[in-house]
Amino acid sequence: MPGISILSGPVNDVWIDDAADDSTILKTRTSVTYPMVCYQSRAGSSYDIKDIIRHPLGDKNNNSETCATAVKNPCQQICVDIKSRGFFCQCRPGFNMNPDGMTCTEIWHPEEKRETDYEKADVNKDSPSYTEVDSRSDSKTRYNNDGEVMVSYNEVVHLKSIDLTRGLPPLEADNRRSSDSALVLDSRRGQSGGYSLPESSIVDSRGTYNIPEGETENDEVEISINALDITEGGDFEPEKVVDSPKPFTGELQEVEVPTCKGFMCKNNGSCAVVKGKAICLCPLGHYGKMCERDVEVRYPKFKGTGYLALPVLQDAHKELRVSLEFKPGLPDGLLLFSEGFDCGTGIAELRSLNRVQLAEWNTVVLTRVDNRATLRVNGGHQVEGVSQGDYTRITFRLNLYLGGYVDMNTIKARVGTEHQFVGCVQELRINGHRFDFRPTGSVGEAEFGINVGECSDGVCDQIQCKNNGKCVARSADRHICLCPYGYHGNSCEKNSSVHILHFSGHSYLELAGLQRSVLSYTEIELVFKPTYHDGTILYNGYSRDRRGDFISIALEAGHLVFRFDLGTGPAELRSLEPVTLNKWHFVRASRTGLLGTMLVDDEPIVSGQSQDSYTQLTLLDSLYLGGHPNYDHTFKRAQASRSFNGCLQKVVSNQKSVDMIGKNLAGVNVRPCSHPCAGKPCMNDGRCKPRLDSYVSHCKLGFFNTNCENVQDSVPTNTMFNGESYLKYIYKDITKSFSSMI
Structure with a gap:
């Protein structure tokens, strides 16, 4: 999926993935390269989204690979080419796709048998072609629904040949563990033509299982398979055996598995087991161990289990400027993530040269114009880069996620980390717009979130403002005293008259x-x-x-x-x-x-x-x-x-x-x-009137000059006004005379 992401990592550097696949990631972490796995459903198909995994693999020259070229028949059962790019694997009815996207596991129902007698199984029906079975086989020989030999750890298998390109016999469901898809994909991309198998081994999605040589036991069943046909990875020696696993002789210990039983989260919070511990996932506006506290988020605080969702980015498809001020508590974590529609041309990665400082405020500024991007951390050296391909626009379709993501497992292969951010965020600006992290239900822009606290909590706990001043947070970790009119100072301790206002x-x-x-x-x-x-x-x-x-x-x-x-x-x-x-x-x-x-x-x-x-x-x-x-x-x-x-x-x-x-x-x-008027330059009760950086003195009757310092010798008989002068008559006889004239 396309987008942008920003992270932070163990080497304390900030880098971005600016993908032509429309995903943007802001992060700081160690550089690790992972293959991209896109989860997509096929129109008109009954497969769930988890059952079809697209593999847009390519070589260093960005040549797209298909079922025929990626590896020799990479899928265990069915491989389907995608016309646009790449391929995906499917499973036959009765099987589920494993997380690696290539192998399948049989769907087992407890009430059904897990094996089929050889006489009842149609081995040739839509299944890999195995050679004839030696007549020494008896009724214990088991096949799956596709006619594949079921290998048991309690049985000896004499292998003369298996066509490895047609899929491997799957382990029984109760012995199979899910594999990390990135690990499987990495191991398979390591070979250009197919799998490289060591002598005396078979491979499934978990890795390599050795088949040691040995003598058969009397109670074991022999199965011989003719017509050697190994197209990749060398020959198998005949008469190889699978030893029975030795019985467990140790002492069983009871292990307490963490659950949410008895965990009552308040304020619509929900319980989840995260990293072996039951915690509450608190909705935005609530915080605490049990979501018991109401909180107004202005400066978000993340503890590695949450995220904040902001609106989908608009008018950012061609140009993007992001400024983020943050204080990390740990060196690895996802800061910012969004994604859009896949353009299919790969990821561009920019890495800062200077390191991010833990427990200190850091500022990262990134820009993108068309397919060119820049990254600068704390005013340091500007790093520049260009994304692959000819695509220059990103159309975002997901919310902008701050501090983490809803499900990190679905994006960790692309963003390079499974960790959510731990620390505080003070400010986020995108294309000049400063985001308000409060909920949209009030006046903010946060649409939803999980486990988001307030960084400024407690900033006023030890502060006392004088003269009825009030302490409030001015930033994530700083306070200010709001002093009533007539007082000012850090603690409202100063009292002085005001001539010209300062804000x-x-x-x-x-x-x-x-x-x-x-x-x-x-x-x-x-x-x-x-x-x-x-x-x-x-x-x-x-x-x-x-x-x-x-x-x-x-x-x-x-x-x-x-x-x-x-x-x-x-x-x-x-x-x-x-x-x-x-x-x-x-x-x-x-x-x-x-x-x-x-x-x-x-x-x-x-x-x-x-x-x-x-x-x-x-x-x-x-x-x-x-x-x-x-x-x-x-x-x-x-x-x-x-x-x-x-x-x-x-x-x-x-x-x-x-x-x-x-x-x-x-x-x-x-x-x-x-200002000069603050020094009261006008004498004899004159009034100082500011004029930009200067002033004029309004003098009372009988005084004149710049500061009203001179006294008039006599009352003027012929009055003159300068545009800022006036006479005020206070005697009743005079005011009565003027009234009669009106």
């Missing part, structure tokens, strides 16, 4: 909402200085149920983005160029009905239009600056998920200045921004 990425300021004052026309002006290229600067919505009208201004990858939704679909206006960090910028965003415009500094004006025909904007919730207390309450179309980092100097709504200092309703982690 730290975990901050917000709550003000009265714009309400119905912006129904038909809205104009917002901001002066801001960003220190990071992503974050919400302003948001006002209709309600907190993620529906209805909203307006937002945010930074996304350095570009300023203005969005508004009148109830039928958002308008999105994006600045032409990214803004410069650590510099002051001006933005004016406005809308009239459906039409919106945005001006950023001296750039050309950009415009856009909301969908459908609604023309009024209703905003009944609070106005938030610098962030939001809970992004789960913001409209999904606003795409708000991260708070602003930087300073906010001015906010004007419909030409009215918003008082951010004196009339805020609440705030968290807002502290003073470094």
Whole structure:
């Protein structure tokens, strides 16, 4: 099956398999090459998926092999060529396919006999051609349903010839053990023309069984077979015997087999025996030994028995960029896996040059464009590779699995590991989209999962925030104190007045909402200085149920983005160029009905239009600056998920200045921004008004100059205004005179 996988392994390196068979695997492990085994069912057939195993074997020149060329008749019973590539084996009625995909086991029912008398068996009916049986055979001679001689460990077999190319007599079902399919396939691919058999041996799916020379016992039965016909692997010596196994003389010991008896998992968990131990498989949202704890997953924690399923990748068939931040606890495990439809041209493998650090945060970035891929770990050397064949697209059909897979046994031959990931994942981004690991039933994207914990559990256990601050997790292993307005610091220990607001990425300021004052026309002006290229600067919505009208201004990858939704679909206006960090910028965003415009500094004006025909904007919730207390309450179309980092100097709504200092309703982690006004330069009760990196002083009547330091000698008789001046009359006689003039 095609796809992509990422793993981690004993040598602590990260590598990917980017298969033209549409499977993508992210992993770190030791390099091991396995043949690919694809499980497919045949249309119109009654065979179960496990009964037909396709073998797309090929040589180093990628030449496809068939029943005739892979090995000399590789199937024990029936071999069928596939027109597209390769072959698969089938079993006759009454037999099941073994895990190796080539040998068959007789279906045995306890109420039926397990052997057929020679007189009743039709040896020549659709069965391998054996030579005539010597007249010394008696009624103890046994054949299976295909006419093949049943070899017992208690009987002597005198072999003159067996056509090994027509299949080997299977061991009795009660003596047969399942074989590892990869091992069987490896051993068979080791020979180009067929099996190489040592003298005096026969081979079944488990390996090689020796037939030592020896004398027959009186109570053993001789069976001689004529007409030597060994086409591969040399001749058998005549008169070879199979010794009786010697009776067991040791002491039997009772071994307790682990079961799920009495194991009661809570919250719809199910019990399973994994590696000899009964455990609970807890559904997403529950965790613990018995699934007894509720857990909200933001930073997934895996312990090697679970996985998290994310949506099927869309719009990733041609180009793919994956960024994953993880902390491994063990050196081997599957990190990321998805697969699609088989293109049949093989796997491309990229291996990092630098090692992954255990118990430390690591970042892996991989890209794929057409059939070319790159891999980089922790900013180290970039590894490049090209997949085989001419196919350049991957169409994913399975969920994207993080930390493991539903059944590792079905993919371990392709991904090179049977281990699921142990450790934590902090962030996963694919093609710029940051995944939310919470369940889709709330606001996240995780569709289902098993045994997924939360890495940030306990991060606040030993933390005390002062002045009514609240401790929360800011990442998988770090905390932050949310300090009420007026306090800041690591533990909310600092108290200082604020002139210009500074937001730290975990901050917000709550003000009265714009309400119905912006129904038909809205104009917002901001002066801001960003220190990071992503974050919400302003948001006002209709309600907190993620529906209805909203307006937002945010930074996304350095570009300023203005969005508004009148109830039928958002308008999105994006600045032409990214803004410069650590510099002051001006933005004016406005809308009239459906039409919106945005001006950023001296750039050309950009415009856009909301969908459908609604023309009024209703905003009944609070106005938030610098962030939001809970992004789960913001409209999904606003795409708000991260708070602003930087300073906010001015906010004007419909030409009215918003008082951010004196009339805020609440705030968290807002502290003073470094600015000349913070030093109170204006004297004689003058008020400092910031102007980007500078300021102007608004002086009281009778004072003037840059910092209001000079006193006027006399009251001016001819007043002059400079655009930022005003006179306020407080005497009743004067105000009465003005009233009579109106």
